[in-house]
Amino acid sequence: MGGDYILLEQHQQLGDTTLFPGGSCGSSGAGGQVSRATRRRLSSFQQLLLILVAGSCTIALYAYWDVMLLTSGNVPETQLSNETLAEKLQREVRVLCWVLTTPKYHKSRAVHVMRTWGKRCNKIYFMTSEPDDELPTIVLTKPDKYEVLWGKTKEAFSYLYEHMLDEADWFMKADDDTYVFVENLRYMLYPYSPDQAIYFGYNFKMVGTHQKNESYMSGGSGYVLSREALRVFVEGLNDTTKCRQEDDHAEDMEMGRCLFNLDVKAGDSRDSKLRHRFYPLLPFNILLSGYFGLDFWLYKYAFYSMRSCMDCLSEYPVAFHYVSPAQLYVFDFFNYDFQLMGKQKPVERLPEKIKPEDLVIPEYDNHFD
Template sequence: MDGEYITVENPSAFGAASSGKLRAAPRIRTNHLALLTLLLVSLVIILYAYWDVMVLTAGALPLARVAISSSRDPNDSNETLAEQLYREVRILCWVLTTPKYHKTRAVHVLRTWGKRCNKIYFMTSEPDDELPTVVLTKPDKYEVLWGKTKEAFTHIHEQMRDQADWFLKADDDTYVFLENLRYMLYPYSPETSIYFGFNYKMVGNHQKNESYMSGGSGYVLSREALRIFAEGQNDTTKCRQEDDHAEDVEMGRCLFNLGVKAGDSRDGQLRNRFYPVAPFVALLSGNMGLDFWLYKYAYYNARSCMDCLSEYPVAFHYVNNEQLYVYEYFNYQFQLAGRQQVPERLPKRIREEDLVIPESDNTVT
């Protein structure tokens, strides 16, 4: 015999031959069995590797259902609210980053919340094959963030203003819920000169009701606000021409002087939707004392309690790359058995002439 065999014999399963002897059961070579096992194992490994690659790279691609929704019939009854908002409230996101953070921060933004922007660009000083980058001329220095912000918004206005209705600036350690941002922006026309974020009080000498938006949790300009800024930021009487000083403060001062409204981003119960720190600061009253800087500088009274943060938050700051995926899981994959679904309706449109922006109510000094 030229090989070993495994003989399978079961008298109850095989009939007797006419000679009264049992027929020999099928015999399988052990080397054939080993080869078959090896092929099956290889197939499993290949399929698992393919699945793993698809999972890792999926974040860098637009969501399939969202991409499809942008070309759907507006009367399609199967369209979700998020898909309708994606189509009707177009947001261009731009993220301020540097080459040293491309792989540790920026790419993870692209794989998480960034894929839900209608368009997204990373403003940096060097190109990157993994990222849709715009290379700025300003140096990679914290001291010139204001200069980089001016250059970025000017470039967007000159080259990309037709790609969106609203234009969001965010840092590479920010997490943004695009669906909630679109929901918040839906009532406002992009032709209204307004911008939104987490409002801070101006310190020192300033005009009445002058405020600025936190650069950390991001701020979003309407198309009209973008135009006014791009065309007016060279006015030396209204906007700082030097590149230094705090970017968000100078942006707020410049937009205020140009007549762009600082919108109130809080929800109907006056709860914050943009937040310049982690969620627990807003939720746990005993975590911070009244001398915490946020309570002092917030334009609107900042409180901490389990009901003080909006149920539809828009953005948080100081989110590292690991936390980006935690936010992603608990908001786009996590399911709670038995949770009652809340009916969602689009808010009413607000005419510019009916727009009312409350004054500051924060008396903490």
Template sequence: MLLPLKNFKIILGLCVGICILFMYISQSMQEGKILTIKTPRWLSAYRDPEFNNSMEGKNKTFTSIVEVNDALRLETKVRVLCWIMTSPKTLYKKCKAVKETWGKRCNKVLFFSSQTDANFPAIGLNVSEGRQHLTEKTMMAFTYIYHNHLNDADWFMKADDDTYVIVENLRYFLSSKNSSLPVYYGHWFKPFLKQGYYSGGAGYVLSKEALRRFGKFSNKSCVKAGHYEDVDLGRCMDKLGVLTGSSHDDQGRSRFHCFDPKTMLFRGFPSWYLEYDKYGAKKNNMSDYAISFHYIAPANMYLLDYYVYHLRPYGLYKRIHEAAHGKL
């Protein structure tokens, strides 16, 4: 029995449509395979609309750039005091780079050494130099800040003189936190303490309440000297009821880093790190709003500063400039 001409045309049209759809899906899958092969695994985290050339992507980029004004707003709303642990030998090498790059973006920056240097300036602590004295240095520095600068900031960040911090991202992260609560944040390590502790090299930031408790009760609860600064400070915070917490972004990507960007990008981690990291390094794709990196040589401080604050992709700089000056 022959089908009516009308039904035959409908069936033929459906067949043609299915064939075209099949060809389209096959081509899309093939393109996806090629992209997966060519793209490094760590880069896959950055394949989102903000980085493509579609109109939708451009609109989303435009919207995010408008928010650049938030950095200026947060500078007064989220006050951060940064203090840098250094030594007389590295003050005019490493700390000079810190002072001329990221340090100037803190609301207040202090440099602590074993000797006073009024010209730099650096605050001298009554402590000997050497890794075995880092705990003593840290405890004395926080004590000094408690007595002299408690009301100058809402958050108090400790960093080494080879740590690079993107202060705007630090403020952005802290803007959703309460400095009146006993908390501190950093690159989370899990051994030795039930609640863990934070890497000294990546830097850690104490809330105002955490510093207040330290200033009032550390003499009774915390060691004045020890062998491992970050573990000793973590144990001190634990005894004072100061809590640790995650600093990962909403996609589970890390913000504080105890290694340099190259190590984090290519995941060349030593075995101890895989054991120490709170998440077993499984979630260490870096956040778009990364806060800190460690083991940064002075020359690379300036290099990072150029990449973060000066390098601009053509076609976006005008938008950023206009947004920053309220012309959008």
């Protein structure tokens, strides 16, 4: 550094000497006419000071550029090239999860949901009647009674619509004994536009007198509404001809009936091999064909034909129901930490986007009574 020189400009009117480091921020590089007499060698301390100033300015400019890119919605190509498929989906398919719970289950159930699959949602909230320091809670006004689950569901979705509509593309409702593979949920939702009024879950046939193709999604394994479906639901739920105004009766059934009357489409959540991805039971109920008899209620009420066999479980399941707190951690371990030596990972590709006008939803095919 002993051979480096710096130009100094004499400000006679001020009587001081000002440093103009070449290439540093705040300097135009012109500096005016400077004579050789104004050149002198800098001390080591001055050189170090100039290096620190130049470095600080460079860091500040880079940080400003990075913030501008993020706020404008653009991500640097170098960052995109290193992005995993799961990270891409997390960025492009924003899922807000909300879990229906009660204070008596905060510590025994809800907190374990938060520590496992819940942390993978873009945002998660626990709908309950009391706040909790360990949980991001939203306190509802409805009482903690099973008989008013429909009322609590209406209130929860209404709150999200009024305060968080723009914070997510999809809104997933689950119970505190549900396990959700959030990455698989995003993968399933990727082809669909959140601006289309559609929702997904495990599709049940409507019981009793109903219209053709009327169905509802199992509340136990959860269901997910698009942003537009949420808007249509909340803005239309006070229509007495379309939605039940009382808070009682089965929550998932009333949700399905209300959405059907509001012309929100009940999407087909099965994979390309017609295997279900939402399950109102645990995995072994589906894998073991002899576990239940043919008179089991699941076979009777499934909207799409239901089977139990070792090949009947989707490779990319989304949700299971009746999962104990201990099983939440087992699911987490075998899917996020467990490694099988020598197993070749599959090549993963995102599905094609589906235009709303090209969407085809199959009619029910389960004629078992």
